[in-house]
Amino acid sequence: MKGSFLRKNGALPLILPTLIIMAVFTVLPLIKGFILSFTNANLLNKSTAYVGLENYKKLFTDPIFWLAFVHSLILTVTAVILELVFGIILALALKQKVPGIKLFRSVIMASWVIPVAATAVMFTFMVEPGYGYYNILLKFLGVKANTFWFGSLNLAFPLIIILHLWRNVPFYxxxxxAAMQAIPDTQYEAAEIDGAGPIxxxxxxxxxxxxxxxxxxVTIHVLWTFNNFDMVYLTTGGGPVYSTQVLPVYVYQEAWTNYTTGYASSIGTIMFVLLMFYFIAYIRVYQQQEG
Amino acid sequence: MITKRHRKTIRITLTYIICVLAFIFFIMPLLWITYSSFRSPSAILSGTIISPAGQYTLDNYRTILSVTDFPVYFWNSLRIGFMVTFAAMVLSIIGAYGLSRYSLKGKNAYIMGVFSTQMFPIVLLLIPIYNIIFTMGLFNTALGVVLGQLMLVLPFAVWMLKGYFDNLPKEIEDSARIDGCNLFQMLFRIVLPISAPGIMVAAFYSFVVSWGDYLVVSVISQSQKTATLTLALQRLSSSLLLRWGQVAAATVLTIVPTILLFSFVQTRLVEGLTAGSVKA
Structure with missing residues (x-):
C-alpha cells in the first residue's frame, strides 16, 4: 500500500513545504482579502461588520477608481506592446556579429537587476528642471524645456511608460x-534561395x-505590469491630480494611508477578477493552438 | 540594385545606430547618477555637464556612510536578502527536483497552481498578510519580511529550477540509484554540482527580488531595526531638505551589489530565466 502511494505521489513530500508556504501566504490571503471586501474593515476601528455589496456599490461610483482602472489598462497594453516592438529591434541588433557586440550584450540588462526604488530616484533626478540630465540635453538641442516631468499633467504618464520600457526592454x-540564436542558419539560406530579402x-x-x-x-509582462506598484508609487504617487493613478497604487493608499482595508480589498478583488479573465482567455487561446 | 555588399554595410550601420541609441537610453542614467554622486552640490545644481576640477568630491559618500543610518539599512537589506535566498533555494531545489523526477497525481495542476499565484495582486494579499504576520508576532522583524518576500520569489524559482532539472540527463542519477544512493546523497553529490549554473541564476533572482522589494517591507517592517535600503532611499529622496549629491551616493551604493552579482551570472541569466518555458 505504502509503496504504491509513494510511487504515485513520490513528489508530494518534497514539494509540500513550498505548497504550505504558498497556501499560507498567497491562497489564504486571497480568500481573506475576498471576504474583507464585503466588510467595513478599517485599521483604526477594531469592530468590523459585514456590509454586503456596499464597497462594490461605492466603487462603481468612485471616479478615482475608474481613472485608475483606465490608466492601468492603458499602461499595461501600451507598455507591453512597445516593449515587444523595441525588444525585437534590440534583439535583431544584438544578433549581428559586429565588433563590441558581446560587451554590449553583457551590460544591456543592467537596468533589469537594479531596485525599482533606485530607478525611481534616478529618473526623478534626471527630469529635474534646470539641472536634470534630460533638461540639460534638451537645452543643448535648443529646446526650451524647464519643467519637472513627473509634476506635469501631460508628461507624467508617458514618463511612467518610459520607466517600464527602461526596465524591461533589455530583458525582452x-x-x-536567445530564441533567435536557436534558429539554424540553413533556414535563412533556404529563404534566400527562394528570393526572400531580409524583411x-x-x-x-x-x-x-x-x-x-x-x-x-508577453504573458508574464502583462501580469507584472498590471500588478506593478512601485514604479508609480515611488515616482508620482499617482499624481499630479491622479493623472498617473493606477489600481495597485490606489489599493495600497486606501489600505495604508486611509486605513480603509475593506474598501481596498474590494478594489484588489476587482484586479484579481480582471487578471483571471486574462488568464482564462490566455489558456483558451493556448489550448486551441495546441489542439 | 542593392548588392550583397551594400546590404552588409546597411546592416552594420543600422546595428551601430541602434546600439548607440540603446546605450544612451539604457546605460546613461546609471552613468549620470554615478557621475553626480562625485560632484559637489553647487556643481550638480549648475545645470552643466562638466564642472571645474575642484568641484569633484567624496563628501557625499562620507556623509552617507558616517552621518546617516545608511550602513544599518545596508546591513538589513543584505541580511534579509541572504535569508530569503537561502530559504528559497532549499525549498525550491527539493520541490523542483521532486516535481521533475517523481510522480504525483495531478502534477500539472500543482505546477499550474504554484505558478498561477504569480497573477494574484500582491497589494491585495498584503492586507491579510499584515494580519497574519502581526498575529504571529513577526511584525517589524526580519523573519516577517523574509516570509513575506518568500511568496514573491518561490513560484518563479520552482518553475525555473524544474525546467532546468527537466533538461538534465537522468542517466547518472539512475546509475547512482542502483549503487544505493539515497535521495539526499544524490542531491548533494550529483544533482547540485551539475545544476550549479541553474541554481546560481535562481539564487540571483531571489536575491535581486528581495533586495529590490519595497512593497512588502513598507507594510511589514517600518522600524529602524529592520527597514531596508529601498525604504531608506525613498525616505531620503522625499525629504524636504533634498541633497541630490547624497541621494546619488546612496543610490549608487544600493545599485552596486546587484550589478556585481549580475556580472557573475549574466551569461547564464536568460538561459536560466527561460529554462522553464522550454518544457513548462
Whole structure:
C-alpha cells in the first residue's frame, strides 16, 4: 500500500513545504482579502461588520477608481506592446556579429537587476528642471524645456511608460536574442534561395520561430505590469491630480494611508477578477493552438 | 540594385545606430547618477555637464556612510536578502527536483497552481498578510519580511529550477540509484554540482527580488531595526531638505551589489530565466 502511494505521489513530500508556504501566504490571503471586501474593515476601528455589496456599490461610483482602472489598462497594453516592438529591434541588433557586440550584450540588462526604488530616484533626478540630465540635453538641442516631468499633467504618464520600457526592454531583447540564436542558419539560406530579402525572411523565418518566446514574455509582462506598484508609487504617487493613478497604487493608499482595508480589498478583488479573465482567455487561446 | 555588399554595410550601420541609441537610453542614467554622486552640490545644481576640477568630491559618500543610518539599512537589506535566498533555494531545489523526477497525481495542476499565484495582486494579499504576520508576532522583524518576500520569489524559482532539472540527463542519477544512493546523497553529490549554473541564476533572482522589494517591507517592517535600503532611499529622496549629491551616493551604493552579482551570472541569466518555458 505504502509503496504504491509513494510511487504515485513520490513528489508530494518534497514539494509540500513550498505548497504550505504558498497556501499560507498567497491562497489564504486571497480568500481573506475576498471576504474583507464585503466588510467595513478599517485599521483604526477594531469592530468590523459585514456590509454586503456596499464597497462594490461605492466603487462603481468612485471616479478615482475608474481613472485608475483606465490608466492601468492603458499602461499595461501600451507598455507591453512597445516593449515587444523595441525588444525585437534590440534583439535583431544584438544578433549581428559586429565588433563590441558581446560587451554590449553583457551590460544591456543592467537596468533589469537594479531596485525599482533606485530607478525611481534616478529618473526623478534626471527630469529635474534646470539641472536634470534630460533638461540639460534638451537645452543643448535648443529646446526650451524647464519643467519637472513627473509634476506635469501631460508628461507624467508617458514618463511612467518610459520607466517600464527602461526596465524591461533589455530583458525582452536578450530573451528574444536567445530564441533567435536557436534558429539554424540553413533556414535563412533556404529563404534566400527562394528570393526572400531580409524583411521577408524576418517575417517568414524569424518571427514564427520566436513565437513561443514572445508569448511567454508577453504573458508574464502583462501580469507584472498590471500588478506593478512601485514604479508609480515611488515616482508620482499617482499624481499630479491622479493623472498617473493606477489600481495597485490606489489599493495600497486606501489600505495604508486611509486605513480603509475593506474598501481596498474590494478594489484588489476587482484586479484579481480582471487578471483571471486574462488568464482564462490566455489558456483558451493556448489550448486551441495546441489542439 | 542593392548588392550583397551594400546590404552588409546597411546592416552594420543600422546595428551601430541602434546600439548607440540603446546605450544612451539604457546605460546613461546609471552613468549620470554615478557621475553626480562625485560632484559637489553647487556643481550638480549648475545645470552643466562638466564642472571645474575642484568641484569633484567624496563628501557625499562620507556623509552617507558616517552621518546617516545608511550602513544599518545596508546591513538589513543584505541580511534579509541572504535569508530569503537561502530559504528559497532549499525549498525550491527539493520541490523542483521532486516535481521533475517523481510522480504525483495531478502534477500539472500543482505546477499550474504554484505558478498561477504569480497573477494574484500582491497589494491585495498584503492586507491579510499584515494580519497574519502581526498575529504571529513577526511584525517589524526580519523573519516577517523574509516570509513575506518568500511568496514573491518561490513560484518563479520552482518553475525555473524544474525546467532546468527537466533538461538534465537522468542517466547518472539512475546509475547512482542502483549503487544505493539515497535521495539526499544524490542531491548533494550529483544533482547540485551539475545544476550549479541553474541554481546560481535562481539564487540571483531571489536575491535581486528581495533586495529590490519595497512593497512588502513598507507594510511589514517600518522600524529602524529592520527597514531596508529601498525604504531608506525613498525616505531620503522625499525629504524636504533634498541633497541630490547624497541621494546619488546612496543610490549608487544600493545599485552596486546587484550589478556585481549580475556580472557573475549574466551569461547564464536568460538561459536560466527561460529554462522553464522550454518544457513548462
Amino acid at each position: 531583447g536578450i530573451a528574444l536574442l 521577408r525572411s524576418f517575417f517568414t523565418v524569424t518571427l514564427p520561430s520566436i513565437r513561443n518566446m514572445i508569448i511567454v514574455m
